[in-house]
Amino acid sequence: MKALFDKVSYDCSKRVTQTYSTSFSLATKMLGASIRPDIYNIYGFVRFADEIVDSFHDYKTEELFNDFEQSLKYALEHRISMNPILNSFQHTYHKYQIPYHLVESFMKSMRMDLTKNTYYSEKEFKDYIYGSADVVGLMCLMVFVKGDREKYESLKDSAMSLGSAFQKVNFLRDLKADFEVLHRSYFPNTDLNQLDEDSKRRIINEIKDDFQRSYSGIQQLPREAKLGVYTAYKYYYRLLGKLEKTPSTLIRQARIRVPDYQKFGLLAESYVNFKLNLV
Numbered sequence: 001m002k003a004l005f006d007k008v009s010y011d012c013s014k015r016v017t018q019t020y021s022t023s024f025s026l027a028t029k030m031l032g033a034s035i036r037p038d039i040y041n042i043y044g045f046v047r048f049a050d051e052i053v054d055s056f057h058d059y060k061t062e063e064l065f066n067d068f069e070q071s072l073k074y075a076l077e078h079r080i081s082m083n084p085i086l087n088s089f090q091h092t093y094h095k096y097q098i099p100y101h102l103v104e105s106f107m108k109s110m111r112m113d114l115t116k117n118t119y120y121s122e123k124e125f126k127d128y129i130y131g132s133a134d135v136v137g138l139m140c141l142m143v144f145v146k147g148d149r150e151k152y153e154s155l156k157d158s159a160m161s162l163g164s165a166f167q168k169v170n171f172l173r174d175l176k177a178d179f180e181v182l183h184r185s186y187f188p189n190t191d192l193n194q195l196d197e198d199s200k201r202r203i204i205n206e207i208k209d210d211f212q213r214s215y216s217g218i219q220q221l222p223r224e225a226k227l228g229v230y231t232a233y234k235y236y237y238r239l240l241g242k243l244e245k246t247p248s249t250l251i252r253q254a255r256i257r258v259p260d261y262q263k264f265g266l267l268a269e270s271y272v273n274f275k276l277n278l279v
Contacts, residue, residue: 002080006091009084010037013044016085020047022260026267027232032224038092038143039228045072045089046106046136053113062114069107076100096142103139105131118185125188129164137163144225151222158217162233165210169236172203172243173256200248207240219279230279231270238266 017040018025028039052065075081075090093103109131119125137159138152145151171186175195190199211233218229239258246256258266273279 005084006087009088009091010041012084013037013040013088016040016044016047023235023258023263024232026263027228027235029228030231030267030270031228035143035146035224036228038095039140041088041092042136042139042143044085048085049107049110053110065111065114069111072103072107076103092143096147098139098142102135105135107131113184119188122188125186128186129167130160133163133167134160135163137166144221144229146222155217155220158214158220161210162214162217162229165207165214165240166232166236168203168207168210169240169243172200172207172251173239175251176253176255195248195252197248200243200251204240204244211237211240226279227270227274230274231267234266234270235263238262 014037017028021043024043028036028043031039049065049068052061052068056064071081071083071086072089075083075086076093079090079094081087081090092098109128112128112131119128138156141152141155141159145155187199187203190203214233218226218233221229235258239256242256242258243251250256
């Protein structure tokens with residue numbers, strides 16, 4: 001029965017989200033029940049693509065990625081896939097008429113991670129960020145506004161800024177693993193072998209600008225989406241604050257994180273602010 005397979009597919013995407021990201025999973029639980037499964041479906045799709053290029057180094061990653069991309073195209077065209085993650089994603093893709101160019105841009109940036117290790121110019125970096133993060137924010141935005149194109153266009157810039165902020169925080173947090181394990185250097189004009197306080201401050205200020213540009217968009221989101229997005233915003237801003245207080249030498253040596261008890265505190269704070277209409 002196809003309905004049963006679809007349910008299993010949705011459950012798989014939810015499990016992927018809960019397993020791979022505690023913070024994102026907590027934020028997603030704060031979304032309205034009608035849109036929550038579709039955000040799980042988007043996360044499952046982008047997580048699996050990212051895993052191929054980041055984690056499966058003992059395998060032929062390019063072949064795996066090619067196979068995943070072909071399966072994705074089949075799923076979007078035929079509205080079914082025996083890969084449950086892609087099967088659930090194609091449902092969300094068609095349900096909200098997510099523009100194909102967003103999916104295409106995401107896959108393009110993921111493919112770049114197979115071969116490109118260093119971003120020398122601001123344009124290269126922005127192009128990569130757009131495909132790896134901004135378009136994911138835009139896919140989620142299509143769900144948040146339930147396909148309303150006018151509302152989507154009005155919030156598009158804010159969603160992209162928030163996606164950029166999240167991705168750059170991830171890059172700074174994961175600097176050690178990206179540089180030492182994956183041999184990647186995302187931030188242009190920055191020598192990660194000798195990351196100093198000036199370079200760190202420049203990156204931090206750039207991320208703060210992204211957060212500032214995104215906030216007005218969060219305030220204008222539909223109510224069933226606002227609390228979840230605001231919770232993610234608060235979490236990543238707190239993580240940025242910890243990175244700002246951490247000496248640059250330590251950022252190169254360890255992965256900075258927000259402890260679980262602080263995550264739950266942020267969750268409670270976000271909920272109170274939301275209920276008091278302070279967002």
